[in-house]
Amino acid sequence: MAEEIKVDTPPVETAPSPSPAPESAPTAAAPVKPKKVKGPKPAKSGGAAPKGKDGGPNYNINLQNAEDGKVVTRFPPEPSGYLHIGHAKAALLNQYFAQAYHGKLIIRFDDTNPSKENVEFQDSILEDLELLGIKGDIITYSSDYFQLMYDYCIQMIKEGKAYADDTPVEQMRYERTEGIASGRRERTVEENLKWFQEMADGTEEGLKNCIRAKISITSPNKTLRDPVIYRCNLTPHHRTGATWKIYPTYDFCCPIVDSHEGVTHALRTIEYRDRNAQYEWVLKALKLRKVYIWDFSRINFIKTLLSKRKLQWFVDQGLVSGWDDPRFPTVRGVRRRGMTIEGLRNFILGQGPSKNIMNFDWSLIWATNKKVIDPVAPRHTAVVKENVVKITIEGGPAVPYKEQKPKHKKNPAVGVKQVIYASEVYVDQEDALTFKEGEEITLMDWGNAILKTIHKEGETVTGIDAVLNLEGDFRKTEKKITWLAATEEATPIDLVDFDYLITKDKLADTDDVKDFVNPNTVFHTPGFGDLNVRDMKVGDIIQFERKGYYRLDTAYANGQPAVFFTIPDGKVVQKYGAKKA
Incomplete structure (x- = not known):
């Protein structure tokens, strides 16, 4: 079956039934009898779309014969997988045009293939749409119209x-x-x-x-x-059970249900362009009300699979943790990686309904996300555990003490955090390797220190002796270093980075995905975080200063490390999830 953008959900509302069919339409009773809903008449005049209800972008696109107040769009996901960002684009564009013309949006589950579909996928799609801020005016199911389509098929057979x-x-x-x-x-x-x-x-x-x-x-x-x-298909259907043993194809179902539900404009990805003629033939052959088609380009990313069949293969092979794996392009996957709903919406709506096919680099969408999280992400401190260097500071506090500091210097509303000051602090080996004896450095959010002795074993720094110099001028130091008090409250953390699941920018139709699986896609860096990590909740997005943005995936508990996923910041040199060199 063709994949035009599909999802599945439980009966959140009573699904409306088709609007009255033409006189020539079959009239047999359907096994599922939803309420009737009147669809708008085809518009007689076009007009530029005003801004959406949320004051969003105005694409200045005149939908053919669109009439303000009477435009009806639909998002028809198949409940055979989780919602991915390609589906999100289609859903957001359908919502945009419905709102821009003050019309209606139908969420319709294209549940005509029981071999692939189930309630789990249906429910997840509704949940993800809600997270994206998308709520249909009506929720329907293609299965509501099985009897109607069966009767139309008989009509076609009788008419030769x-x-x-x-x-x-x-x-x-x-x-x-x-x-x-x-x-x-x-x-x-x-x-x-x-x-x-x-x-x-x-x-x-x-x-x-x-x-x-x-x-x-x-x-x-x-x-x-x-x-x-x-x-x-003898597989029982998740909504109609064993009532039906035959099912319409998507290309037969879609124009019939669109016409009967009152859809005025069907938004379809550009890959459907050749099949538009088939869509129009069905409407004409059955003497159904015309539905206008608007093509837009599919959203593609390099080294990324958007085929639900191929994504399911990764799940079945155990190569990922599930449909919400942070390496997956599903809405749940990118959110688990640290993508915000606002960032995702801003990126997709920013691309608009262009017909030009483009393969995006992930850096673009992550750069959009950074604009959302940077002003509000609390700043914290972390050091890498491997070969961590302890600096013993002469003149430091005899007993460690705590002070409250702002979590975000430019945004006091973010709140405050606790910072521990002690005479022994940890710094990264990477920083220590750049130090020279006699050099003055700045310990961020504390003051300056002069490095007296640097202890080494081979090329590895094993310890440093320093003298606190709070009168020193931080503006004159070359190195501003993040540090962490070397106390028992230094909290174990695991910083997890990711790479692409496949090694080729774009798989050809003839390519076997098994030949392009990236064998190494997850990278762990054990470390220590400041004591505030112990109070963080799953889903919190923070910045570890001088390291990057992170989302907490597993909270600290009973000595077990808090697990943080890196959030790409959109730098061109950084791949999606790729481990930095």
Whole structure:
């Protein structure tokens, strides 16, 4: 089934039923009977979209025949995986145009493939949409319309616009490619109805068949070469159970449900452009109300998979912790890595509904995120545990003491933290290697110190003796160093960095993902953080000064280290999650 952007959710609202069908439409009762909802009439005049309700961007795009107050868009995720940032773009753009024209947004689960779909994915999609600030005016399900689509298929068969075909899959694919008519194309209406009933009953012979639209055999647009519109599937559906044994394809379902739900403008990614002709053919063949199509480009990132099938493979192989793995491009994955909802929305809406296909570097989206977190992220201190260097400070306090300091010097509203001052402090080996005896340095948020003796074993610094010089001028020192009091309150931490899951910028259709798996994608750096780490909660975003931004993934407890995930800051030289050299 095609993936246009799909998700699944539990019955949050009573799903509305289709608006009244044309006189020629079938009238059989559906197994699921949602309430009726009137859709707007097609707009008669276009107009520039005003700003959205949130005062967001105005793309100055005139949707074809859009009328203010009557535009209806829809976001149709398939509940076969978790929401990723490509889906987020589609959802946000559909919401934008609905709000810009003071219209409605339908969230519709395209649940027509029971082999892939379940309630878990459905629920997660609704939750992630809510986090993104997206709430549909209506929540519906394609499964609400199974009976309606079944009856429309019978109508097409009776009108000679569809036929049953039991041609083996590989042969059918070959014939479509070569423009060869199926040997079953001229079956009579009676034969086609018989085999469709066999399919509906799930009989052995019925399972060999599918229903194909009778459009063209030689069209240059191969999507019009008698596409499959119905197929058998005996897997119980997560909403309708075993009621149905046949299901419509996405390309048959989508135009029918769009038209009946009152959708005026269907936003589709540019990959669907060839299939737009098929969408329009279905509407015309069934004499349904016209729906206007607006194409926009899919969002792509280098070395990133957005195929739910391939992401599922990583989950199944145990190569990631789940759909919320911080290396995944899912909404949950990037949020766990430290992406804020505001940063994600700002980036996606900033790209707009362009039709140009672009492969983005992750640095762009993380740079947008940095603008959100930098003004509010509390500043804290951490040192790397490996070969940590202890400086013994002459003139330092005889007994360690604590003082309250601002968490963010430029934003007092962030609050205060405790800083311990002691005569022994830890500094990073990386800093210590740059020191020279007799040099004066600045211990940030304390004062200056003069380095007297530097102890080494080979090239490794093992300790330093220094003298506190609080009268020293910090403006004259070359090195401003982060430090941590060497007390029992230095808190164990684990700083975790990530790299791409795959090694190739963009996988070709013929590439096997197994051949491009990056074997090393997680990097751990044990360290010590200041005592304030002990009070932090999962999800807190902070900055360890001179190290970067981090999100707390596992809180400190019973001596077990607090686990922090690095948040990329958008520097061009930094890959998404790549370990810094």
